Amino acid sequence: MxxxxxxxxxxxxxxxxxxxxxxxxxxxxxxxxxxxxxxxxxxxxxxxxxxxxxxxxxxxRQPAEPVLSERHKANVEERAMIGKAAAPLLKGARILMMGSGATTVQVAKRIAFEMNNITVVTHSFGVATALSLNPTIEVVLAPGVYHAGEGAVHGAQTLRFLSDYSVDWAILGASGISPAGPTDALMDAAEVYACMLRQSSRHMIVADHSKFDRMATARFSQWQDIDVLVTDIAPQGPLGQALASGGVDIQLAG
Missing domain, CATH: 1.10.10.10 (Winged helix-like DNA-binding domain superfamily/Winged helix DNA-binding domain)
Structure with a gap:
């Protein structure tokens, strides 16, 4: 060259x-x-x-994502605000599915504080632990192959298990938020997220602005299939246009 x-x-x-x-x-x-x-x-x-x-x-291109324990240390205030903004949108829901990630754990903490007598199906140990603070919430933990860096299970057994449920909302994080759709650094996680979307009536993505205009390894949805994006800053440019074209409701935290 x-x-x-x-x-x-x-x-x-x-x-x-x-x-x-x-x-x-x-x-x-x-x-x-x-x-x-x-x-x-x-x-x-x-x-x-x-x-x-x-x-x-x-x-x-999005670089390899840090393990979950490291991600919990970044953008803590923004993620907490997103969790606070996301929980009220779930009012009236009885059964939820939740993906893994630092932001979804923040949402789980707010759900434990604000909601009662619901069932949450998850593959994430962090989400399950946060929800366990509320004894009225029934947590259903999916089986599968444990991924230590993500603190969650993936694989064929996980997908078969999730496919037996029909829920009101799927709440998912993302490694990258691109005009083409939400993406994840782990292909196995993306398969779980796509399955959760298929099994739910409504679909929510929770992600802070650091994920904007980033493309991770595997896309798990198109924007036209997502109902709500809860974030901390309004997306601009091609990403903002793609979200508008997909009919995504943008909910800003704080």
């Missing part, structure tokens, strides 16, 4: 680090090269798995 191309590739990554979702024309203007050159560069960067190509542009 020529030095000029290497420098240009680094400049593209730098641009996407500041603005995670950019169109070809924007990158062309920023770097002072033709759109054809940018398209070739993006294809090469995508082949190296450094970015994800989108229609007319690119997204910076």
């Amino acid at each position: 020529s030095r000029k191309k290497t420098t240009r590739h680094k400049a593209i990554i730098d641009q996407l680090s500041v603005n995670p979702s950019m169109r070809v024309s924007e990158l062309s203007d920023a770097l002072g090269v033709t759109t054809e050159t940018i398209r070739r560069d993006l294809e090469e960067l995508a082949a190296q798995q450094l970015i994800n190509r989108t229609y007319g542009g690119a997204l910076l």
Whole structure:
């Protein structure tokens, strides 16, 4: 690879680090090269798995997600606010499904505080522990293969178990929130989330703004299949447009 191309590739990554979702024309203007050159560069960067190509542009690829114990330390205030905003939206529900993650644990804490006499089906030990603070909540823990880093179970046994339930709401987190839909860094987790969505009447994603314009390994839904996104900052640009086109209700915490 020529030095000029290497420098240009680094400049593209730098641009996407500041603005995670950019169109070809924007990158062309920023770097002072033709759109054809940018398209070739993006294809090469995508082949190296450094970015994800989108229609007319690119997204910076989400790096491997930290284990759950580390994620609990980040954006704590934002996640707590999201939990506080999400729980009242579930009023009237009797049966829920909840995915794993630091944000869903915050939602579970608020559910334990605000709701009574409900059933929650989950594959997450952290969610189950948070809900156990309320003795009127029946927690149904799915079986499966334990993933220590995520504190949750996955696999075929988990999917078969979840498929036996029909619930009012699925409440899920995400590793990445992209215009194409919510994504997760773990393919096994994404399969569980997709199953939970199929078994529920209404669908909620809870994620803070640090997940915006990030594409993780596996997409588990399209936005047209999501009812509500609870977050801390209103999404803008292509992501905001995709959410609007999908008819997603944006609920802002705080």
